[in-house]
Amino acid sequence: MRPEPIRIGAGAGFAGDRIEPALELVEQGDLDFLVFECLAERTIAAAQQLRQSDPHGGFDPLLLERMRRVLPAARARGVRIVTNAGAANPVGAAHAVAALARDMGLQGLRIAAVTGDDVLDLVRGAEHPLIDRPGTSADLARIVSANAYLGAGPIADALAQGAEVVITGRVGDPALFVGPMVHAFGWSLDDAPLIGRATVIGHLLECAGQLTGGYFADDGRKQVPGLARLGFPFAEVSADASAVLGKVAGSGGALTLASCKEQLLYEILDPGAYAQADVVADFRSVRFAELGPDRIAVSGGDGRQRPDALKVSIGYDDGFIGEGQISYAGPGAVGRARLAAAIVEERLAIIGAPVTELRSTLIGLDSVDRTGRPPEVDPREVRLRVVGRAATAEAAALIGREVEALYTNGPFGGGGATAAVRPVLAVASTLIPAAQVRPAITLVEA
Numbered sequence: 001m002r003p004e005p006i007r008i009g010a011g012a013g014f015a016g017d018r019i020e021p022a023l024e025l026v027e028q029g030d031l032d033f034l035v036f037e038c039l040a041e042r043t044i045a046a047a048q049q050l051r052q053s054d055p056h057g058g059f060d061p062l063l064l065e066r067m068r069r070v071l072p073a074a075r076a077r078g079v080r081i082v083t084n085a086g087a088a089n090p091v092g093a094a095h096a097v098a099a100l101a102r103d104m105g106l107q108g109l110r111i112a113a114v115t116g117d118d119v120l121d122l123v124r125g126a127e128h129p130l131i132d133r134p135g136t137s138a139d140l141a142r143i144v145s146a147n148a149y150l151g152a153g154p155i156a157d158a159l160a161q162g163a164e165v166v167i168t169g170r171v172g173d174p175a176l177f178v179g180p181m182v183h184a185f186g187w188s189l190d191d192a193p194l195i196g197r198a199t200v201i202g203h204l205l206e207c208a209g210q211l212t213g214g215y216f217a218d219d220g221r222k223q224v225p226g227l228a229r230l231g232f233p234f235a236e237v238s239a240d241a242s243a244v245l246g247k248v249a250g251s252g253g254a255l256t257l258a259s260c261k262e263q264l265l266y267e268i269l270d271p272g273a274y275a276q277a278d279v280v281a282d283f284r285s286v287r288f289a290e291l292g293p294d295r296i297a298v299s300g301g302d303g304r305q306r307p308d309a310l311k312v313s314i315g316y317d318d319g320f321i322g323e324g325q326i327s328y329a330g331p332g333a334v335g336r337a338r339l340a341a342a343i344v345e346e347r348l349a350i351i352g353a354p355v356t357e358l359r360s361t362l363i364g365l366d367s368v369d370r371t372g373r374p375p376e377v378d379p380r381e382v383r384l385r386v387v388g389r390a391a392t393a394e395a396a397a398l399i400g401r402e403v404e405a406l407y408t409n410g411p412f413g414g415g416g417a418t419a420a421v422r423p424v425l426a427v428a429s430t431l432i433p434a435a436q437v438r439p440a441i442t443l444v445e446a
Contacts, residue, residue: 045315196303
């Protein structure tokens, strides 16, 4: 077991995250590992669709740009990279990174692709009960993807095989960080309390800039300095799975007790039973202590035996969304916009448009705030948005057409009309026995 601590940096919290903070971590953060967390629930389903049109694609479109920016500094400093940016094609992503490394003169770079999360063949045609709604997977028409949330084991194995870059598809977000810890300290994945504490650290880091004040900030209530130069966090982890959280000195943002507490409770449902592939983590005994500016110690946490089943995200085609928008300004803007909405809704009924879930809102007034409370001041400009669902793109397009028709067939002063149709890629969740999922590692060398 390694006696000294390791330092893991969070280089991204979602697919489109900034790249500069990750480079800052590599160059100034004294890291051992850098993690890019780039997958959301729908991201991998969209990537599967892209791979259908391009067998060599299907991985994060920003992956190569991230690697181009950070690989030279990471290689020079011995920083190893772990990312789930492989999305629907980790092996293709590994080969693309290898080609990039050769072009950059980084010969011999070892890249590992972790696969096995694609369980479409196990789900398609079966009747797995859904866990987020009534019904089974058989009720979902036009399934395009099914990916199980793998754990930290394959990542640790890939690092043990000498990988300098590990690229996965769908894994649990904390597992991206737990894998390097397991590798560095020689932990057993059967040590549930230890893996539970490690999962706490991984969960705190997984959203990157959220921990250092992004998303936490609330002007006038929770001030965070330097958000345009937000620094991403790192954790200095000890062999007992305690850690000190920090960020690069001089970077923007703020790492505080409050930001850590908010992130700890982010998207976990039950703090006493946060189920991951490796462990059912218990966050209730977690403790934070402020050691100094932007330095927070984290300890505690627990874990119970890993679940027998893995969560699976199923992506499926679910029709089309049609949308139209138009702006009104000046005295009476709200009244004219509401009249315009009524006209569109009546027109869609007159022409028999086969649309459902039709909704008309005024952006800035009631599109997000659904309390129905009247505004304190009548806005002098609003933007009407009419949106609905349809089975076909042609039917969905009727909504935008009727909104555009308001130019000369509705109340005066409408402008800036837009129309859009987009397919709905929906996600449902189920569970499958963990024993049916078999991760694999493919090594590629530049």
